[in-house]
Structure formats: C-alpha cells, structure tokens
Amino acid sequence: MSQVETADAVDEAGAAAEVREPGPLWTLGLFRSELTITFRRWRTLALLGVLAAVPVLIGIAIRIETSDGGPVGNGGGEGPAFITQITNNGLFLVFAALAATLPVFLPMAIGVIAGDAIAGESNSGTLRYLLVAPAGRSRLLLAKYATACAFCLVATLVVALSALVVGSMLFPLGDVTTISGTQISxxxxxxxxxxxxxVVAASLTGIAALGLFISTLTSSGIAAMATTVGLLITVQILDTIPQLHGIQPYLFPHYWLSFADLMREPLHWDEVLRNLGLQGVYAAVFGSAAWARFTAKDITA
Known part of the structure; x- marks a missing residue:
C-alpha cells in the first residue's frame, strides 16, 4: 500500500471515529428526542391528566363540604391538614394537592415512565436500533434518566398549577399564614x-433511578412498571410499621412530606436536606447499578 493510500485510510478511520464519538450537542439532541417521544405518548398525557384532576376533585369536594359554612378536616397545619386552610386561602390547595399526590399518585406515575424506559424499547424491538446509532449505551441511559427526571418536574408542576388555578377560582386569595402562625405576603x-x-420534584428522583434500574433487568415494559410500583407500595408499608423505625430513615419515601417545614417561619431545612440527600444516594446507587447492568447487557431486541 502506498503512502497516499495509507494516509487516505487513516483519514477515513479518523472520520469514522468522529462519527462514533458524538459530541455534547448530539447528546442534547438525543435527550430532546427522548423528551419529545415521551411527552407525545398518550399514556404520558393520560398520567398528567389524572394528576391534574386530583386538585380539581379536592377543591370541589372542599367547596361542597364547606358550602354551609362548616369546617373541613381536623386541623394541625401539616401534610393533608393543609386542607383546613384552603377555605381561607386558595393557595393552600397547592400544598394540600402536593401532599395528597406525593405518597401515591406522583411516584406511581414516575414508576410507569421510568420502568418503561429501557424495557419498553426492548419489548417493542427498537432498543437495538437505538444502539446502532452513535448513541452509546451510557449516553442513551443518561438521556433516559434525564427524561424521567424531567417528567418528575413536569408532573409536579401540573399538580401545582392545576391546584393554583382551581384554588383561585373557588376560594379567596391573600396573605398566607404559615405553620408558625406568622403572616407572609x-x-x-x-x-x-x-x-x-x-423539592417535591427532587424527592422523586430516587424512585426514578430505581425504576430505571428495574427497567434494565427485563425486556417486558409491563413487568418493569409493575415491579417498580409494587416496590413503591411495599416500601410505603414498611415506612408505617413502628417496629421498623430503625430502618425507616433510610427508606426513600420517609422524608417526602418534610416539605411542610418550608411553610414555617423561619424555614426549617433539616429534614428537607435529609430528604434531598437520601434521594441523591438512591439516584447514585441505582443509577450506577442501571449503568453496570445496561452496559453489560446482551441486547437481542
């Protein structure tokens, strides 16, 4: 082979290497593509619709219950007891709706999206074709997790915005009385x-990583989603058993309702930071496990 032919071969190899090594812009394009596909699915829109309906039902129920001037709830000021303040200020419907959806509805929706991320592609036969493109398994997995985290934020905002609109329509708005008894504008x-x-959106990143890991273990999207939701319910039950108080601070839902401390004056950050730190640990552990499993997985579909 002549020197010219050798140089041409080197140039072609370099060009091929450039194709196989996508840059940051290509990675952002992959994330944008995953985001578009996820939010165009009817299943995703249906989940968001159900989440948006929860504040509507809560607001209408409270409006009907208090139409005769009677009280609602049993007081206390935290968690679901935010409901007692809604008739005085519609903004509290936001806090009550988030407290009502966070234990079950929001994480179940995240479990469906994250559980189907890899297993759904494998089940439909599109995973192998995605990996034929210059994506790389690590980049694809990162794009899938980033999309799941984006859904965490969007789902939370859907609940909050729906509650704000319904609360402003059905109840008065004004200065807010905090849990500490002080008033803020x-x-x-x-x-x-x-x-x-x-904070609520960040609280869901742990279950998103867990769902993504489970999604790498099977080729059935339904099985991955069911397993993720089943584990969620199991951990929620474990978190309510008094005899297991020793392990409960390490369960990912344990500090979910700590966001109520952000309605104190001054703000109480202790349990909120514990919650965020715990979610970070779950995201790191199960994200690493998902990467280890996915990069070594034999893709046949």
Whole structure:
C-alpha cells in the first residue's frame, strides 16, 4: 500500500471515529428526542391528566363540604391538614394537592415512565436500533434518566398549577399564614409554593433511578412498571410499621412530606436536606447499578 493510500485510510478511520464519538450537542439532541417521544405518548398525557384532576376533585369536594359554612378536616397545619386552610386561602390547595399526590399518585406515575424506559424499547424491538446509532449505551441511559427526571418536574408542576388555578377560582386569595402562625405576603407564598414544588420534584428522583434500574433487568415494559410500583407500595408499608423505625430513615419515601417545614417561619431545612440527600444516594446507587447492568447487557431486541 502506498503512502497516499495509507494516509487516505487513516483519514477515513479518523472520520469514522468522529462519527462514533458524538459530541455534547448530539447528546442534547438525543435527550430532546427522548423528551419529545415521551411527552407525545398518550399514556404520558393520560398520567398528567389524572394528576391534574386530583386538585380539581379536592377543591370541589372542599367547596361542597364547606358550602354551609362548616369546617373541613381536623386541623394541625401539616401534610393533608393543609386542607383546613384552603377555605381561607386558595393557595393552600397547592400544598394540600402536593401532599395528597406525593405518597401515591406522583411516584406511581414516575414508576410507569421510568420502568418503561429501557424495557419498553426492548419489548417493542427498537432498543437495538437505538444502539446502532452513535448513541452509546451510557449516553442513551443518561438521556433516559434525564427524561424521567424531567417528567418528575413536569408532573409536579401540573399538580401545582392545576391546584393554583382551581384554588383561585373557588376560594379567596391573600396573605398566607404559615405553620408558625406568622403572616407572609401572597407573593412570598407563591415563592414558597414554587420552592416546595421543586423539592417535591427532587424527592422523586430516587424512585426514578430505581425504576430505571428495574427497567434494565427485563425486556417486558409491563413487568418493569409493575415491579417498580409494587416496590413503591411495599416500601410505603414498611415506612408505617413502628417496629421498623430503625430502618425507616433510610427508606426513600420517609422524608417526602418534610416539605411542610418550608411553610414555617423561619424555614426549617433539616429534614428537607435529609430528604434531598437520601434521594441523591438512591439516584447514585441505582443509577450506577442501571449503568453496570445496561452496559453489560446482551441486547437481542
């Protein structure tokens, strides 16, 4: 082979290497593609529709219950007891709706999306074709997890915005009385609501990583989704058994409702930070497990 032919071969190999090594912009394009596909699915839209309906049902139920001037709930100021404040200020419907959906509805929706991320592609026969493109398994997995986290944020915002609209239509708005008994302005209350929505979305990143890991273990999307939701229910039950108090602080849903501390004056961050740290640990552990499994998996479909 002549020197010219050798140089041409080297140039062709270099060009091929450039194709096989996609840059950051290509990775962002992969994430954008995954995001578009996920949010165009009827299943995703149906899940968001159900989540948006929860604040509507809560608001209408409270409006009907208090139409005769009677009280609602049993007081206390935290978690579901935010409901007792809704008739005085519709902004509290945001907090009550997030508290009502966080234990079950939101994580179940995340479990469906994350559980289907890899297993659904394998079941439909598209996973192998995705890997034929210059994506790389690590980049594809990262794009899938980023999409699941984006869904965490969107789902939380859907609940919060639906509750804000319904609360403003059915109940008065004004200055907000915190759990500590002090008053803050409505603008400050809106900022607290945005902060709480962000914390709730971050609280779901642990279950998203767990669902993604389970999705790499099977080729059945339905099995992955069912397993993720089943584990969620099991862990929720374990978190309510008093005899297991020793392990409960390490269960991912244990501090989910700690966002109520952000409605105190001043803000109480201790349990909120524990919650965020715990979700980070779950995301790191199960994200690494998903990467280890997916990069070594024999893709046949």
């Amino acid at each position: 409505f603008a400050d209350g809106l900022m607290r609501a945005a902060l709480i929505a962000a």
